[in-house]
Amino acid sequence: MDASRFSDLHITQRVLLGPGPSMVEGRVLAAQSMPVTGHLDPDYLKVMADVQDLLRYTFQTDNEVTISLSGTGTTGMEAGVSNFVEPGDNVLVAIIGYFGMRIAEMAERYGGNVDRIEKPWGEAFSPDEIEAALAKKDYKLLAVVHGETSTGVCQPEIKAIADAAHKHGALLLLDTVASLGGVPVEVDAWGVDICYSGSQKALSAPPGLAPITVSPRAWEALQNRATKVTNWYLDLNLLMDYWGEPHKYHHTAPVSANYALREALRITAEEGLENRFVRHAEMAEMLYEGLTNLDLPPLVPPALRLKTLTTPRLPEGMNEAAIRGMLRDLYSIEIAGGFGPLAGKIWRIGLMGYSARRENVRLLLAALDDLLG
Amino acid sequence: MDASRFSDLHITQRVLLGPGPSMVEGRVLAAQSMPVTGHLDPDYLKVMADVQDLLRYTFQTDNEVTISLSGTGTTGMEAGVSNFVEPGDNVLVAIIGYFGMRIAEMAERYGGNVDRIEKPWGEAFSPDEIEAALAKKDYKLLAVVHGETSTGVCQPEIKAIADAAHKHGALLLLDTVASLGGVPVEVDAWGVDICYSGSQKALSAPPGLAPITVSPRAWEALQNRATKVTNWYLDLNLLMDYWGEPHKYHHTAPVSANYALREALRITAEEGLENRFVRHAEMAEMLYEGLTNLDLPPLVPPALRLKTLTTPRLPEGMNEAAIRGMLRDLYSIEIAGGFGPLAGKIWRIGLMGYSARRENVRLLLAALDDLLG
Numbered sequence: 001m002d003a004s005r006f007s008d009l010h011i012t013q014r015v016l017l018g019p020g021p022s023m024v025e026g027r028v029l030a031a032q033s034m035p036v037t038g039h040l041d042p043d044y045l046k047v048m049a050d051v052q053d054l055l056r057y058t059f060q061t062d063n064e065v066t067i068s069l070s071g072t073g074t075t076g077m078e079a080g081v082s083n084f085v086e087p088g089d090n091v092l093v094a095i096i097g098y099f100g101m102r103i104a105e106m107a108e109r110y111g112g113n114v115d116r117i118e119k120p121w122g123e124a125f126s127p128d129e130i131e132a133a134l135a136k137k138d139y140k141l142l143a144v145v146h147g148e149t150s151t152g153v154c155q156p157e158i159k160a161i162a163d164a165a166h167k168h169g170a171l172l173l174l175d176t177v178a179s180l181g182g183v184p185v186e187v188d189a190w191g192v193d194i195c196y197s198g199s200q201k202a203l204s205a206p207p208g209l210a211p212i213t214v215s216p217r218a219w220e221a222l223q224n225r226a227t228k229v230t231n232w233y234l235d236l237n238l239l240m241d242y243w244g245e246p247h248k249y250h251h252t253a254p255v256s257a258n259y260a261l262r263e264a265l266r267i268t269a270e271e272g273l274e275n276r277f278v279r280h281a282e283m284a285e286m287l288y289e290g291l292t293n294l295d296l297p298p299l300v301p302p303a304l305r306l307k308t309l310t311t312p313r314l315p316e317g318m319n320e321a322a323i324r325g326m327l328r329d330l331y332s333i334e335i336a337g338g339f340g341p342l343a344g345k346i347w348r349i350g351l352m353g354y355s356a357r358r359e360n361v362r363l364l365l366a367a368l369d370d371l372l373g
Numbered sequence: 374m375d376a377s378r379f380s381d382l383h384i385t386q387r388v389l390l391g392p393g394p395s396m397v398e399g400r401v402l403a404a405q406s407m408p409v410t411g412h413l414d415p416d417y418l419k420v421m422a423d424v425q426d427l428l429r430y431t432f433q434t435d436n437e438v439t440i441s442l443s444g445t446g447t448t449g450m451e452a453g454v455s456n457f458v459e460p461g462d463n464v465l466v467a468i469i470g471y472f473g474m475r476i477a478e479m480a481e482r483y484g485g486n487v488d489r490i491e492k493p494w495g496e497a498f499s500p501d502e503i504e505a506a507l508a509k510k511d512y513k514l515l516a517v518v519h520g521e522t523s524t525g526v527c528q529p530e531i532k533a534i535a536d537a538a539h540k541h542g543a544l545l546l547l548d549t550v551a552s553l554g555g556v557p558v559e560v561d562a563w564g565v566d567i568c569y570s571g572s573q574k575a576l577s578a579p580p581g582l583a584p585i586t587v588s589p590r591a592w593e594a595l596q597n598r599a600t601k602v603t604n605w606y607l608d609l610n611l612l613m614d615y616w617g618e619p620h621k622y623h624h625t626a627p628v629s630a631n632y633a634l635r636e637a638l639r640i641t642a643e644e645g646l647e648n649r650f651v652r653h654a655e656m657a658e659m660l661y662e663g664l665t666n667l668d669l670p671p672l673v674p675p676a677l678r679l680k681t682l683t684t685p686r687l688p689e690g691m692n693e694a695a696i697r698g699m700l701r702d703l704y705s706i707e708i709a710g711g712f713g714p715l716a717g718k719i720w721r722i723g724l725m726g727y728s729a730r731r732e733n734v735r736l737l738l739a740a741l742d743d744l745l746g
Contacts, residue, residue: 208627
């Protein structure tokens with residue numbers, strides 16, 4: 001083969017304001033490029049222990065079972081479903097957008113008897129609505145999406161929802177892919193049993209890892225399964241033998257990605273979760289105000305807004321894809337369109353992690369002013 | 374939390390001569406740290422197309438379905454099994470070591486009716502032995518490990534084995550995690566239907582991605598499944614909608630890892646596969662000779678040796694773990710012990726990709742001479 005067909009890698013520096021990946025600090029990229037070492041090297045076991053400690057801080061939990069899975073955020077969802085749904089288990093999924101639909105689809109693939117309750121895209125459930133559904137059947141698992149990336153809604157009152165689940169004997173699985181590190185996620189205080197996220201959103205590490213944490217109650221349920229976990233790669237029993245003693249080989253860990261995640265989590269700890277939530281909220285407020293001034297008001301009512309992802313409503317007839325193309329080609333800014341029932345009707349603008357900076361918000365608003373003005 | 378508990382990342386530079394990960398060139402680490410971009414950015418779509426082209430070269434195939442999976446080498450195995458084994462399918466696994474056992478275990482988890490044929494660790498099958506087993510039942514899939522990392526055996530005569538599988542109506546799944554890029558793997562010429570590998574061995578990219586290629590015959594079998602693929606993350610139907618047109622979102626691709634894989638594959642193409650195979654063979658010969666002089670002769674007979682992974686037989690009563698510890702702590706060299714029936718009886722010494730260099734072989738032999746002499 002003529003290898004000269006393949007040039008040096010060229011990647012345009014983008015201002016990443018889509019629904020993820022978010023921008024990654026130089027410190028994190030530098031950590032990612034430290035020498036590759038063995039997945040059982042003492043240096044790497046230390047990295048794993050640090051990642052676990054820092055994830056416990058970030059998830060606000062004392063759960064022993066707190067690790068990063070060796071795949072993208074979607075593996076968090078798949079691990080949550082495959083470990084806790086056995087063939088024949090009753091599963092209730094509260095759907096407020098695309099990612100809830102995906103959980104339901106996965107749970108069916110693993111043999112669950114899935115019931116769905118749904119809200120129109122852009123809305124959220126009250127705890128009472130969820131409790132009413134829980135009361136109808138013996139569910140093993142209730143699945144809820146905290147930050148719905150397809151709509152920009154943050155499902156509120158997770159604690160009340162967890163209480164309802166437990167009252168009815170169900171475990172609560174919570175998707176925090178788009179929220180962890182940007183808005184409060186209090187795994188222990190809320191009583192969440194299985195909680196997962198992705199490395200590439202408000203944590204601002206590169207995509208490729210899925211943090212997950214599992215409560216003692218959920219761990220016990222896992223030990224009481226009648227069948228083996230179908231998904232060998234994501235079987236938490238096997239994974240914990242590697243992450244904990246005896247550090248038994250399971251798969252060759254993505255060491256570079258975990259170097260990067262450790263550094264991104266260290267930055268999170270240095271900033272402090274509270275400061276980080278304030279920063280995300282302030283940047284979101286600045287964006288809401290600017291968008292409203294451009295006649296692009298947020299779709300979602302204030303109380304339900306996901307601070308990390310804003311979804312302005314677009315005027316009818318706007319060629320929104322063309323404007324996104326100009327944002328990219330003229331200003332090197334990435335934002336995303338809507339999809340499903342919101343295709344063409346909204347944009348999805350992420351202010352996540354290292355992307356959530358004043359200069360990025362101001363640039364986006366100025367660019368939109370140029371293009372729409 | 375007191376973030377000062379977590380120091381700057383410290384990773385000791387190791388000479389990685391275990392069964393993987395192998396050492397990674399600076400060019401590849403530099404590529405990995407290019408700016409993160411969106412998984413649908415035009416620059417990234419170009420990266421994906423290049424990765425596909427370069428993987429076709431490396432696998433020696435024209436298969437359209439040739440991609441990198443967003444997980445470690447184990448996801449290659451899991452994708453191969455989960456896409457091509459439906460509940461009730463008859464599966465034959467030819468086991469020459471640990472990784473064949475793992476395939477069988479996975480196939481059972483996905484509902485396959487699994488038959489195993491086994492050889493003692495350190496041996497391989499003849500095509501006739503495999504054909505005799507294939508003749509006993511209608512198998513949908515025959516699974517074979519090409520380079521068995523647990524023993525250092527390279528299963529020969531894959532073309533004859535593929536012919537036997539096809540004669541009996543079975544697909545051939547081949548594990549090339551430890552062989553691809555280091556010894557010949559001729560997917561099309563041999564007639565392999567499903568072939569996967571890992572990024573972190575003879576390809577010398579960081580761990581975290583699993584190259585896979587699927588023949589048109591296997592793709593047709595996938596289209597004829599009666600049930601959906603249980604594993605949503607690794608469902609090749611969904612993945613191909615992202616890798617090919619319409620580039621539909623499936624998961625947020627690990628862009629940094631694919632930058633690195635592209636660069637590692639580019640290095641492979643620049644060197645040329647034939648030169649690469651010669652280099653691996655020469656370095657292996659140098660190692661065999663040096664080990665034999667140290668009274669540590671290879672376990673595996675010459676015709677079956679996997680050039681990328683050498684398994685010297687250890688004298689009885691040797692405290693092999695202590696010597697590996699000294700290699701690591703005094704010389705910063707990583708090699709691995711044996712496990713299963715070969716625990717304490719062999720070492721596993723990898724000369725893979727960028728690790729397969731004269732200076733590394735010479736250093737290891739000199740260090741062993743110091744410690745054993």
